[in-house]
Every structure is written in structure tokens, then in C-alpha cells.
Amino acid sequence: QQQVKQSPQSLIVQKGGISIINCAYENTAFDYFPWYQQFPGKGPALLIAIRPDVSEKKEGRFTISFNKSAKQFSLHIMDSQPGDSATYFCAASGEGYQKVTFGTGTKLQVIP
Amino acid sequence: ETGVTQSPTHLIKTRGQQVTLRCSSQSGHNTVSWYQQALGQGPQFIFQYYREEENGRGNFPPRFSGLQFPNYSSELNVNALELDDSALYLCASRTGLVANSPLHFGNGTRLTVT
Numbered sequence: 001q002q003q004v005k006q007s008p009q010s011l012i013v014q015k016g017g018i019s020i021i022n023c024a025y026e027n028t029a030f031d032y033f034p035w036y037q038q039f040p041g042k043g044p045a046l047l048i049a050i051r052p053d054v055s056e057k058k059e060g061r062f063t064i065s066f067n068k069s070a071k072q073f074s075l076h077i078m079d080s081q082p083g084d085s086a087t088y089f090c091a092a093s094g095e096g097y098q099k100v101t102f103g104t105g106t107k108l109q110v111i112p
Numbered sequence: 113e114t115g116v117t118q119s120p121t122h123l124i125k126t127r128g129q130q131v132t133l134r135c136s137s138q139s140g141h142n143t144v145s146w147y148q149q150a151l152g153q154g155p156q157f158i159f160q161y162y163r164e165e166e167n168g169r170g171n172f173p174p175r176f177s178g179l180q181f182p183n184y185s186s187e188l189n190v191n192a193l194e195l196d197d198s199a200l201y202l203c204a205s206r207t208g209l210v211a212n213s214p215l216h217f218g219n220g221t222r223l224t225v226t
Binding site for chain 1 (some may be wrong): 145153156160202204214217218
């Protein structure tokens with residue numbers, strides 16, 4: 001019940017295209033959903049986050065869409081750039097926010 | 113503002129040995145968490161320290177232990193190393209225990225157990 005399922009495992013998008021990564025969760029106690037970006041040799045860095053009281057949050061080219069009834073959320077990267085090539089993790093937390101549960105990651109490659 | 117720093121960056125140990133990994137939290141952060149990231153996987157929560165007390169633990173055996181010091185730096189100790197302990201160990205710090213206080217990760221320690 002603590003799992004966060006993420007798909008796809010890998011994604012290749014052309015420069016200027018839209019990258020979409022999907023996640024689903026089971027634990028209804030989760031109420032904070034961050035996305036992290038990780039470059040090789042680096043630790044994950046917070047990209048954008050959402051609470052379930054809103055259905056969408058946009059920051060620049062990055063948008064989270066949230067469907068509370070379906071227990072699903074997704075990351076959209078508009079106008080994808082080669083510099084966006086990285087591994088993306090969805091995550092969820094709640095119940096005192098001690099633990100953040102991460103998805104298995106999506107390796108994004110943006111080709112010129 | 114100094115970010116989260118971890119040492120060493122790489123480490124090779126033999127099965128059965130013990131290891132200590134170190135983390136300096138970001139300035140102003142009083143909460144430190146440790147995560148294990150196996151190759152190709154997402155980070156897995158080991159435990160969290162808040163004001164020098166462990167206040168949350170993931171599904172890891174007692175041979176994984178930790179400390180947080182008064183300056184909020186932290187150590188992760190692993191005893192009786194097993195081959196499956198080979199992973200990237202990430203330290204993350206944040207302020208307090210509220211949802212909108214994001215984790216700030218260091219670049220990790222790559223541990224290889226042979």
C-alpha cells in the first residue's frame with residue numbers, strides 16, 4: 001500500500017516535444033506529491049510539487065496534473081530540451097511527512 | 113548557502129565489514145533523512161532524525177543505524193555488510209516536519225561491497 005507506481009521506465013522525446021510521465025498510488029493518506037529530477041552523479045533535486053486540493057500546478061515548462069479520485073498524477077514537460085535529459089522520480093508523503101516514497105524512475109532522453 | 117555535503121563520495125568494503133557514512137546538512141536545516149538508492153531504482157527511506165532523535169524508520173534491519181549531532185550533521189552506520197548493501201546512499205536535509213519543506217539531497221556516497 002506504500003508503493004508509488006511510475007511509468008514509463010524510459011522515454012525518448014524530440015526537442016520541442018511534450019514529455020509525459022505517469023504515476024499512481026494506493027495509500028489515501030498521502031497528501032503531498034513532489035517530483036524530483038536526478039542527473040548522473042548527482043542527488044535528486046525537487047522540481048515541482050502538488051497537494052491534492054488542486055488538480056493542476058504549473059511552473060514554467062513543467063506541469064503536474066492530479067486526479068484524486070483515480071489516485072493518479074502526472075508530469076508534463078512542455079517544449080522539452082536536451083538539458084531536460086535526466087531521470088525523473090515521482091514521490092508521495094503524508095502521515096507526519098517522515099518518509100517520502102519514491103517511484104522507480106523514468107529515464108528521459110531528449111534528442112535534438 | 114551551503115548545500116548538503118556527503119563523505120566519502122565512493123567506498124569499497126568487504127562483506128562482513130562495517131562502514132560509516134557522513135552528512136552535513138544544509139544551513140538552517142534541523143531534519144536529516146537517509147535513503148538507499150539501488151542501481152536503476154528510486155531512493156528507499158532508511159530513517160530520519162529530527163533534533164538528534166530518530167523519528168521514522170523504513171524497512172531496514174537494525175544493522176543500519178544512525179546519529180544526528182547538535183550541529184544537525186549526521187552519520188549512517190551499517191554493520192555486517194552484505195553484497196546487497198551495494199548502492200548509492202543519499203542524505204537529505206530539510207527544515208522541520210511539514211509537507212511543504214522539501215528534501216534537499218546531497219550527491220550521495222557510492223558504496224560497493226565485494
